[in-house]
Amino acid sequence: DAGVIQSPRHEVTEMGQEVTLRCKPISGHNSLFWYRQTMMRGLELLIYFNNNVPIDDSGMPEDRFSAKMPNASFSTLKIQPSEPRDSAVYFCASFSGVGNQPQHFGDGTRLSIL
């Protein structure tokens, strides 16, 4: 089992640039989550997909953030335009949807906006 795979692991870019984060969930998992982790706010849920459909995007901070899941094996989180306050670690997690099973997290993307 390859686990949840995120890319890139690190991203450094200048303010105003478009940033795209990628996630491949565990095969067979039908739920996917994007989280953001900062020192100030801890781990926050940004968006939740079930069967490739966005169910809850109430955590997406602004219209500059968008997420897609075109198929069961791929999701993207895009920030356009990026701002320094978007600097954080972004995690993707997937879940099988079976009762009391844990969410499985990727290693995250450390994003720095200069």
Next chain:
Amino acid sequence: KQEVTQIPAALSVPEGENLVLNCSFTDSAIYNLQWFRQDPGKGLTSLLLIQSSQREQTSGRLNASLDKSSGRSTLYIAASQPGDSATYLCAVRRDYKLSFGAGTTVTVRA
């Protein structure tokens, strides 16, 4: 809104000592509670998951208890080792949402 608090924020112990990490939550209507481990630069690894109907769960040197009515969980790590040094987070699940505490950063000194 669910609030999850972890005390202490940081803990340093000599090798071999038992660790006690605390987690409290404000809304007892939870589906389950999970303890995660996070190493620097890494994602979260699930350690233990306690269903809302359970009182405790054990895995090796780890034992987690849950008192849903009082909104508390405790993670015990027996005979700590330097490899246990990490940040430990608890999370409570309601519906599909996990609400996380800020974590306890543990350092085990050799």
